[in-house]
Amino acid sequence: MGKDYLDLLDLQERIKESIEEAFPERLWVRAEIASLSPRANGHCYLSLTQSCGGKVVAESRAMIWKWQYPQLKAFFEQETSQSLKAGITVLVRVQVSFSELYGVSLFIDDIDPAFTLGEAALERKRNLEKLTAEGYLEMQQELGLPRLPGRLAVITSATAAGWGDFQRHIAESGYAIGVTLFEALMQGDAAPASIMDALTEAQEQPFDAILILRGGGSELDLACFDDFDLAVAISTCPLPVVTAIGHERDVHIADLVANRSVKTPTALADLFIDAFAAEDARIDAIEQRIQTAVLRRRQEKLAALERPLTELVHRLRFAFSARLGDALSTLSLAEAGIRSSDPRNILSLGYVLVTGPDDKILKSVKKISPGDRIGVRLRDGSLTAIVDEIVKTT
Numbered sequence: 001m002g003k004d005y006l007d008l009l010d011l012q013e014r015i016k017e018s019i020e021e022a023f024p025e026r027l028w029v030r031a032e033i034a035s036l037s038p039r040a041n042g043h044c045y046l047s048l049t050q051s052c053g054g055k056v057v058a059e060s061r062a063m064i065w066k067w068q069y070p071q072l073k074a075f076f077e078q079e080t081s082q083s084l085k086a087g088i089t090v091l092v093r094v095q096v097s098f099s100e101l102y103g104v105s106l107f108i109d110d111i112d113p114a115f116t117l118g119e120a121a122l123e124r125k126r127n128l129e130k131l132t133a134e135g136y137l138e139m140q141q142e143l144g145l146p147r148l149p150g151r152l153a154v155i156t157s158a159t160a161a162g163w164g165d166f167q168r169h170i171a172e173s174g175y176a177i178g179v180t181l182f183e184a185l186m187q188g189d190a191a192p193a194s195i196m197d198a199l200t201e202a203q204e205q206p207f208d209a210i211l212i213l214r215g216g217g218s219e220l221d222l223a224c225f226d227d228f229d230l231a232v233a234i235s236t237c238p239l240p241v242v243t244a245i246g247h248e249r250d251v252h253i254a255d256l257v258a259n260r261s262v263k264t265p266t267a268l269a270d271l272f273i274d275a276f277a278a279e280d281a282r283i284d285a286i287e288q289r290i291q292t293a294v295l296r297r298r299q300e301k302l303a304a305l306e307r308p309l310t311e312l313v314h315r316l317r318f319a320f321s322a323r324l325g326d327a328l329s330t331l332s333l334a335e336a337g338i339r340s341s342d343p344r345n346i347l348s349l350g351y352v353l354v355t356g357p358d359d360k361i362l363k364s365v366k367k368i369s370p371g372d373r374i375g376v377r378l379r380d381g382s383l384t385a386i387v388d389e390i391v392k393t394t
Helices: 008-022 069-080 113-133 161-173 191-202 228-235 253-257 265-340 343-348
Strands: 027-038 044-052 055-064 089-099 103-111 151-156 178-183 209-213 241-244 260-262 353-355 373-378 381-386
Touching (some): 008 089, 027 055, 069 103, 113 228, 151 161, 161 178, 191 228, 209 265, 241 265, 253 260
Parallel strands (some): 055 103, 151 178, 209 241
Antiparallel strands (some): 027 044, 027 089, 089 103
16 A cells, blocks of 8 residues: 655645744744844845754744845844844844745844843843852952052053043143053944053053043943953953043943953043042151151251250340449549539639639639739639739748
């Protein structure tokens, strides 16, 4: 007896009918893009997979028609700031189709970027848990910044506005802070590897710290700073790493594993400027204390010298006063003697003053003879007389 059978084509047609009856409408499907291949004809072919425990448990071919691919690609990249590429998990709307030659295919006509954003948040959470479990979060904390970090390596894009702000703020401070730029991509899929290359290059030179500087952006622009491998590279760097990646609302894994983090490039510059300003203040305080101590010592020495001088001055003043008093007393006595011997005072008492021919005061009759002219001065006038007789007293 012959066996019943179907031609392969008949079987394929029945499968096609069954699939079309089972999936008459478009469906939203969650899957990971295993491969993505835009073709010269404009169509884009994909391989979608699902994994469990690191093992692929489902796989299907998919395609985006050439009249839809440019729009879907641009829409996804605009909304997520990342490329539509292999390795990301997506939520796509598909029409299930079956071909007798190629089997089941999924025709994609829409994509939900919000789902991919949510997946990025989950990936960040998993990375953070793994870093914590393996001890990477604390490694940079064991490194200390020098008190005066004057040799800085900066990893950033040369065209970043934050880089210009940082340089200007350092220059305006007036402190001798040396800054060397190591260029790297600061967003996109290639950013983590680019930053890690710059880290490797910078840590081979004698810098005091390595700075990773960006200065804000959209959530997806900054998603590269949640990369696991980049976090490990920062954590294991032998030099202190300081980050200034996002705005106040943004905290990235790179910030968490770094030695320290600030929010803006200007705040990053202030971190090092403040260190030099604090040292300036400390030196000024020491200088002030030294000046005060020197001045106090000098004052003490002057006081020690002034005490004997003051005592000497007091003694000299006392001695001078005593001698001046004696001199004044002597002068008073002399003055009294002079006044008492003043002829005018004698004449006022009724005495007369007699002068000889030579107009000198006569003190004896021995120097005068009869007939000599003599002068007689009285209290109220004078007269001239001729000596008639001389009588000597015994």
